[in-house]
Amino acid sequence: MMELKGRKALVTGGGRGIGRAICLRLAKGGADVALFELDAGSAEETTKKIEEMGVKSLSLKVDVSLQEEVKRGMEEINQSWEGVDILVNNAGITRDNLIMRMTSQDWETVLGVNLRGAFYCTKAVLRGMMKKRWGRIVNVSSVVGKMGNPGQANYVSSKAGLIGLTKAVAKEVASRGITVNAVAPGFIETEMTKSLPQKARDSFLSQIPLQRSGLPEDVANLVFFLCTEEAGYITGQAINVDGGMLM
Template identity: 45%
Template sequence: MDRLFDLSGMTALVTGAAGGIGSAISHALARQGARLALSGSNPAKLRAFRDELNETYGHDHVEITCDLSDAEQVERLVPAAIDTLGKLDILVNNAGITRDNLVMRMKDEDWDAVIRVNLEAAFRLMRAATRPMMKARFGRIVTITSVVGATGNPGQTNYAAAKGGLTAMTKALAQEVASRGITANCVAPGFIRTAMTDVLPDAQKEALNARIPAGRMGEGAEIGAAVAFLASREAAYVTGQTLHVNGGMAMLS
């Protein structure tokens, strides 16, 4: 019997692949049989993570270093992934940065950096991936947004603007490419347990958990599972949507 959400024979480019959520997404896709191009800005960390995936799943995954703040490097990323993988079925826009501050104190460079990496780079990658996907008449574009893009958050006007922009951009793209067998969707995590949240004081963790009906922070694997579903053949009739994975913290339609 065929397994659900089998990605065997499919290829994927994942940005921010070696980070907390990115590594969980990469594991989920590789576990389902996809071959991955892992992108990030730290070559040593990428190589080590590639070796980990290859040892665990044996799919000959590859790494491609890219600084998403550099437009020229971003423009080369999708072609490099296709050259290495032979084709591109799945694009996962996961990488992101924060430069938090109250709006009165936010510097232009902090606004520009977050928009450039979180929003503009995703646009460039979507644009580059769309053409080969349209020729193949198949593609899955999954973008990691955030609950903050829907609810806002004090001190994150730049981050919320970028994440909200990703959601709107995805809806527009989904309408443009749906007739060619390409879907475009978002996954919006809530509070997810990562190395950064693990070092928070217990009192702060308890305060965060009190805001979540599930009573806990999410796990990276739970984001990975959502991405694997949206990347699958079975999700062909789901497009232009945002899947909120937040333990009920914000119940959004």
């Protein structure tokens, strides 16, 4: 039950949705969990729930798309914890539009959070993991990063980019006892998907063999497993958690 006892985890975008479920699953497994989150209020709520589970938590207001903020956040963690053993790059946003109407700003903003943010956070934690010769990095990609989706050229590119980042870094750090994997969720019930029009929801649902949308906890269970000792022979993978949507 407590496979992660003594481990320190950092989850980006842990204030709500999939990120919060990941924080709570890692905490249930015994890890102390820090959050980099834009929304201080929701981060505090998650922190409270984590502490109720008997482990430590740190809530840091950090925009992962800004390297200076990531560095400052990491310095704060290092003051209390001496680095982290587990990083989950979960923070992600959408700015959907058909490519003909997509602005450079829409492109930059999404790539900045979803992909560049993961790059900054990975750089910030790697030195400590290399020293300890142990680490787990999990990048939250998406099935659309593998299959494409109209109206999401920026988001899909960022999620496909995360799979590339996963593989490159996995090869670079494998000899140091660090694994790097991606999870690719399908259609998961969160604030991000709540705003989708009914037609789009129905279309997604009709493509899911298990005949239901996913829950944040479905994703969190896979992330948790990838962070355990038992998953130590898995690296450089992008594993779908999508009810069979993409096979």
